[in-house]
Amino acid sequence: MPAYHSTFLAEADTRLVGNFAVLPLRTKFRGPAYPTAEDYDIIDEVLDLFRANSFFRNFEIKGPADRTLIYGILFITDCLSGISANKNATVDRNEANRILNTLALEHFSIPGDAGFPLNSLYAPPRDRSEAEMLRGYLAQFRQELAVRLIDRVYGVSDKPSKYWLAFTRRRFMNKSLS
Structure with missing residues (x-):
């Protein structure tokens, strides 16, 4: 059974930094991501596909949106x-x-930094301005993902869901951002 890939692969007007897709976000945090009026964005997709994809050790990257999906899944694991x-x-x-x-x-590493664990999968930004834009996008992405993850893990209660915490031992692609 193959892993689940991003539905945003088909979007033609995606901004790229290196080979990382900078997709629009529905967010309240400031940053370089374009706001979107749609109900479903890449963060919703990361949250929806996290548990299913976390069982896979191999993941075929079909495009830049898959790289954003991988980064989000690995960040959820750290969270x-x-x-x-x-x-x-x-x-x-x-x-x-x-x-x-x-x-x-x-502080976190971005593709091209010496401490970034996935440098073999991601191309570095071309110049300093692209690197700063990517760092800003990833900060905005991480903040919004953390807020939405808390809503999913805790729901309406004050205790975390055991069905989410059971995935703390899973390592997607045997990788980690930290």
Whole structure:
């Protein structure tokens, strides 16, 4: 059974930085992403496909939108690890919000940096302005993904869903962003 790929592969007017797709986001955070009025964006797709794709060790990249999907899935894995770091006590919603906001805003590597773990899959930005634009987009992407992930993991309760936290041990493509 093949892995699930992005539905945004068919979009022709996608901005690219290196070979990373900078797709429109429905977000309240400031950044270089174009706002979208559509109900479904790449972050919704990442959240929808995370659990299904996390079982796969191999993933055939069919386009730039798949690279954005991969980055989002790996970021969710780091977020879930941050939420479930303390095995004895469950993290409430407010504490999870603080943890994920810190994780989203802390310094992170982008493609082309020495510390970026997926340099073999991603092309580096051409120049410094593209690198800053990509860093801004990824910061905006990570913040919005963290907020929506908390809504999915916690729902209406103050305890995390065991069906989401069960995926903390899964390693998509045997990779991690951290």
